[in-house]
Amino acid sequence: MNIQQAATASGLTVKTVRYYDDIGIMKADRRANGYRDYSAESVHKLAFLQRARSLGFSVDDCRQLMSLYDDKDRASADVKALAQIRIDDINRKLAELNSLKLTLTSLVTACKGDDRPDCPILEDLAGGHQ
Amino acid sequence: MNIQQAATASGLTVKTVRYYDDIGIMKADRRANGYRDYSAESVHKLAFLQRARSLGFSVDDCRQLMSLYDDKDRASADVKALAQIRIDDINRKLAELNSLKLTLTSLVTACKGDDRPDCPILEDLAGGHQ
DNA sequence: ATAAGGGTTCCAGTTACAGGAAGGTCAAGA
């Protein structure tokens, strides 16, 4: 299977598939003419990568997930631990974003948003909360 | 004031302050010996940048905020609009992260996390949701 | 004179690709 078809089938871009080959996370076979060649199993692994990336795992995380996936003797606890770390990340980001949102929302509420130059947002940015 | 002191006073790192000088968002004065020199007002602007960045404004947003800040005839509506865009961004990210969290949490819950190789997380990544 | 602790510039590395140039390959039609 050509790279284009592999990309389409796995939900990735051609650029990304080539990149995954370059960094060695998903090596492609080569035909005599140098073209990359993807088997059904390779496409499956690419789709695995696509899904893992879309769930916010880093490419490095994916490297680990892939080796766990390939290891038929793995312990599911190892995978669970990786996923839990991701959840913790997400929780941290959620907390941070919620706090940002609160601050910005209160600023926007305080700002009249008219033609005059008084602006509580700029005042706050300039040091109101030091 | 030396760069070190300016950095400390504004809550930035020396590297960052130098970077802001390089990209022109906050140009420093220079002494005869070539050292950067920061006035109280410069430090104030650096602190403004620090606060805006910590609220999730991009450096490019900050460029606009700075010019609005410097412009005494600005309309506060302009600033309000920028802040609103940021809030919308944040809402989008919150929704995305919440959805990720739901998925990961249900996977982690389904995974026994023991020594055996059966792992719903890997199964899902491998195509459970196609 | 020298050593410590500033400062300077410039270059590489980070993440996960995207864009684009230059050129090789393949299948089909005139």
Place this chain on the structure above:
DNA sequence: TCTTGACCTTCCTGTAACTGGAACCCTTAT
């Protein structure tokens, strides 16, 4: 057979916002 167009290849650059480090200059104190 030649050409055309759609593929494919590698390689280089750029992205955002810095960080780390090398090589070197300046200042101050001992």
